[in-house]
Amino acid sequence: MTSKIRFGIIGTNWITEAFIDAAREAEGFELSAVYSRSAETAGVFAAKHKITNTFTDLAEMAASGVIDAVYIASPNSFHAGHAITCMKHGIHVLCEKPIASNAYELRQMIAAAQENGVLLMEALKSTLLPGFKAIQDNVTKLGEVRRYFANYCQYSSRYDAYKAGTVLNAFNPVFSNGSLMDLGIYCIYPLVALFGKPDVIKATGVMLESGVDGEGSLVLQYPSMDAVIMYSKITHSSLPSEIQGENGSIVIDKISEISKVEIQYRNGTVEDISVQADHKSMYYEAAEFIALIKAGRTESSVNTFENSLTTLEIMDEARKQMGLIYPADTAAFK
Template sequence: MIRFAVIGTNWITEALIQAARLHPQFALTAVYSRTEEKARAFASKFDIPHTYTDVQAMAQSDTFDAVYIASPNSYHAEQAILLMNHGKHVLCEKPIASNTAELQAMIAAARSNNVLLMEALKSTLLPNFQAIREHLYKIGPIRRYFASYCQYSSRYDAFKEGTVLNAFNPVYSNGALMDLGVYCIYPMAVLFGSPNEVKAEGVLLSSGVDGEGSLIVKYDEMDGVIMYSKITHSELPSEIQGEWGPLVIDKISSPDKVEIRYRDGYVEEITRPQNGAAMYYEVEEFIRILNSGARESATNSFAHSMAAMEIMTEARRQMGLVYPADTKSQGGSIHA
């Protein structure tokens, strides 16, 4: 059994636990929350024996081997580095950091402590994403990657009424790019690596975060077009366009159906069966790597996480989207 702790008591943590408990080697032994009341309530709900309200004390404990971090984005780097410096393996919710400087420090900490660090980006670990990778050659020379994830946020209604919740607060390194855009960008980084050029536009809200945006990225012989939004909604599928036809993906954030639509009219469905609890696969990957003795995922690798983060950091620079975490990391307060 691999003993896990969780940081954060929100819905995403609950979803992770429910999926992870399908794995025979997952044991949940500790939870951290900023308040004792929330920690105890969460522990009672999921039968967790140990609770913490002090991250330092948690890091020094021997009650768990690995931790899933689902705190606000701006806390990821500091918490992950602290825990890795105490020998804990870290599965960190996407986006793994606020910027490239934080991610560099996190990778350095993972390597120096010989622990596993992996970004918890579920979609690239799903069987249907593996199907995409294996069948990509069938569409011929690839000329365009198109990904769209536009989902109107219920928190935007509160925002318009004058209440700025975490989702639209720059203090937490939030906004549409970090929350939804990453689902479009990360698969592109896994499939095609780092682009040669990034052009970005976005709509900044009064709180200082982006409500929506678009990216055009340039590779040697293809381009990428990305649309994301938390203030509009879209049902558009995503596509990888080759000269012989497009590979169509129903939902880039969690592909359930993938097919190739050849130019001659033939449609080849390449969908694979997969667990309805999509977050299971990131836990399976994490545990598989630990069992193998390795310290890095080949899919959600340091290089892929860095490529995605570089794209997002450059996009934010062009949009004028700045987080307090950017100043903090530049000031040298993030240490490996």
């Protein structure tokens, strides 16, 4: 493997801009190609980021020999198809969250990765941040954990457009979007990484006329604890998230981008376990992905297949209970 990992980009939106900005801090990152259905869009994006190669045919980019890996930030409903096309050509895949529309699609993606001997990883940034490692390293100080509470409610500027009569991608079920997929996943994935799969899932949500959820809540039952999750794109909250144990609680400033973390013990003492991030938040997923490729690994030990699959299985069940069904679920929910 060369010292540089040549990346192709799929998706030319704001999240891609943020990824490129952060990934350029990672050793071994090289931007080589961009795919867009529109030649004009690809050209403008390539010029802005000094990308040499542009493509309007995804299979052509995957077979071109100018990339080793792709970062996928297309709409959620395209993730599985885009990833499988690339993996069939031996291309490593870093795919934005949620990695697929449902668990059925992800199982197909995992099979393609294994058949072709390539790396597939979900670009869920929060579990790769130094702050999350601090939580993992210190959670035993809480004694018996009894509750996990995660909150991510962020009013979407796109909701204003929605109320004005314009349904953008964020509120369109065709693209497997909505509040659970966009924000709820940030609450669920760390739970799964820390505590595994729950025994019982109960979900409610507020459905919008477009056919996606505006907000929702989950209660998940484990043998000796429960988890309470709140998420929303139509309200805002400043509440922190928390892991409650018999000895005290870990208080997390923002579950989606963990920075300030402290243990508040029952006796009134407070221990700051925050770890300063030295890079932009998306740097860590890029660095992890590149390191895995260079090491010849085909699965992350943090954002594992199991964690991604369990998270999607939870979201699948929650969506069924809410009546939130996507066109992409036709095969999955038979």
